[in-house]
Amino acid sequence: MFNTAFLRDTDKLSEFKIDLSNKFQAFHDPFNGEGTTMESNWEEMKETITSTYHEVLCHKKHHHKEWITVDALDKIQERRNKKAAINTKRIRAERAKAQAEYAEVNKQVMGSIRAVKRKNLKR
Structure with missing residues (x-):
């Protein structure tokens, strides 16, 4: 579980979007490679999104109250x-x-x- 509360902060949100779009540049044409399957493409996309979450948002350590900014x-x-x-x-x-x-x-x-x-x- 990731700390998605940080996405309310515009700086973190823009950093997340930029990192994710940079990583997805590699997936611009996912079916051009030989031997790629839909399953392997999905695994790569899932790994990309997960790694971006790790880099930008980090894991949620505690359940914070909703009112904490x-x-x-x-x-x-x-x-x-x-x-x-x-x-x-x-x-x-x-x-x-x-x-x-x-x-x-x-x-x-x-x-x-x-x-x-x-x-x-x-x-």
Whole structure:
């Protein structure tokens, strides 16, 4: 299952369309090859679409609430990256700096989520 919620973001959608159209250029004339069957063409097309989904959208890790926006999901991903950076730091000063950056991003994420949730509840 892929995270199709990212397709609501116009940048991700255009990136997906461009990648998919570039990969389908090879299938412009699918029946010109020797020994190609409908089944083999289908398998190639299916593999192309699946690989494009993997590259652009990635797998869906959790079932997010419908009201969480793409921007909020991006901020959550940034927070995860900051948390991973904390765990990789070995020097105390670098770790403290990474912790401060994480705290700042965490405040932004929590504020963003609260604002989106309030906005959604008012509807």
